[in-house]
Amino acid sequence: NAGVTQTPKFRILKIGQSMTLQCAQDMNHNYMYWYRQDPGMGLKLIYYSVGAGITDKGEVPNGYNVSRSTTEDFPLRLELAAPSQTSVYFCASSYSENEQFFGPGTRLTVL
Amino acid sequence: QKEVEQNSGPLSVPEGAIASLNCTYSDRVSQSFFWYRQYSGKSPELIMSIYSNGDKEDGRFTAQLNKASQYVSLLIRDSQPSDSATYLCAVDSGSARQLTFGSGTQLTVLP
Numbered sequence: 001n002a003g004v005t006q007t008p009k010f011r012i013l014k015i016g017q018s019m020t021l022q023c024a025q026d027m028n029h030n031y032m033y034w035y036r037q038d039p040g041m042g043l044k045l046i047y048y049s050v051g052a053g054i055t056d057k058g059e060v061p062n063g064y065n066v067s068r069s070t071t072e073d074f075p076l077r078l079e080l081a082a083p084s085q086t087s088v089y090f091c092a093s094s095y096s097e098n099e100q101f102f103g104p105g106t107r108l109t110v111l
Numbered sequence: 112q113k114e115v116e117q118n119s120g121p122l123s124v125p126e127g128a129i130a131s132l133n134c135t136y137s138d139r140v141s142q143s144f145f146w147y148r149q150y151s152g153k154s155p156e157l158i159m160s161i162y163s164n165g166d167k168e169d170g171r172f173t174a175q176l177n178k179a180s181q182y183v184s185l186l187i188r189d190s191q192p193s194d195s196a197t198y199l200c201a202v203d204s205g206s207a208r209q210l211t212f213g214s215g216t217q218l219t220v221l222p
Contacts, residue, residue, distance in 0.1 A: 031208050042115075042199060042212035043155070058209070090154055094208050099145065100201075102154040 001026050004103035006091050012109045013081040021076040021106050023091030029101075031094040032074040033058075034066065036087040037105075043090065049074055081110045113138040113204045117213035125221050130187040132216050134200030137181070143203040144176055144183045145210065150196045159185060190220040 007022045025032065030051045035043040045058030049068040063085060065077040074093075078085060088107050092100040114137040124130045132146075143162055147155035161167045161174040161183065173186040183202075187194055197215040204211035 033209075035212075040214070042214040044212075045209060048209060099157055099160055100208075100210060101157070105154050 003027065004091055004093055004101055006089075006103035006106050008106060009104065010107045012111060013078075014111060015081060015083065017081050018077070018079050019081070019108075021078070021089055021091075021108075023074045023076065023103060024072050025074075025091075025093040025101075025103075026072065027093060027095065027101070028071060029093035029095045030071065031100075032068065033092045033094070033100065034064070034074070034076045035090045035092065036060065036085075037090060038087050046076065046089075078108075083110050086110045113141075113202075113211050115200055115202050115211050115213040117198075117200050117216050119214060119216065121217040121219060123219045123221055124190050126190060126192060128190050128220075130190045130194065130218055130220070132185040132187075132198050132200075132218065134183045134185075134202075134213055135181055136183070136200075136202045136211075138202065138204060138211075139178075139181065141202045141204065144174070145201040146172075146174060146185045147199040147201060147212075148196045149199060149215065155199055187218075190218075192220045192222050195219050 004025045033048045034046040047066040049055045091103040094100045146159040149155045159174040161176045167174045171188045175184045199215045200213040201210040
């Protein structure tokens with residue numbers, strides 16, 4: 001199993017541009033999550049999904065959108081990128097008992 | 112707002128010593144507690160989970176939970192330089208197995 005995969009690993013965006021961060025898992029996990037981590041900080045939940053077709057907002061959803069058309073994939077869309085969205089983005093998945101497994105992350109810089 | 116507080120550190124211990132990491136949480140109904148290790152530039156990795164009051168041991172790691180005091184800790188015995196990392200405390204915080212993370216404690220084990 002590849003676990004949780006994320007692409008791209010790094011990206012530089014200009015202010016106002018848009019992009020999609022990809023996340024996929026091959027563990028047949030129902031639950032998937034998107035977090036952002038700013039330097040020296042913990043993880044903040046952006047969006048989560050409890051299964052295909054079902055998504056909900058987390059603590060910091062503004063400026064982001066998600067979709068979940070399949071169990072495996074959970075892309076995160078950034079519209080009109082802003083410098084405040086410069087961060088490291090982690091995708092995670094979970095099957096039971098809250099134990100979440102994380103992808104390698106995407107480091108995004110908005111200039 | 113549900114909060115998870117950790118000593119920000121940094122914490123330095125000599126090789127072979129016991130490292131003690133502490134975490135308090137605000138939500139009395141939380142039932143699941145986790146410790147993640149995060150090496151610099153890497154994604155969080157689950158190292159311990161605990162669900163019941165008391166101690167749980169796994170190799171050199173011991174997690175301790177006291178729900179009455181809303182306190183969870185992680186002890187690392189015989190600390191090694193390879194244990195140098197940031198340790199994140201996470202607590203379940205609602206439906207869909209969401210987790211709230213603390214900001215992390217940076218541990219350095221000195222050879």
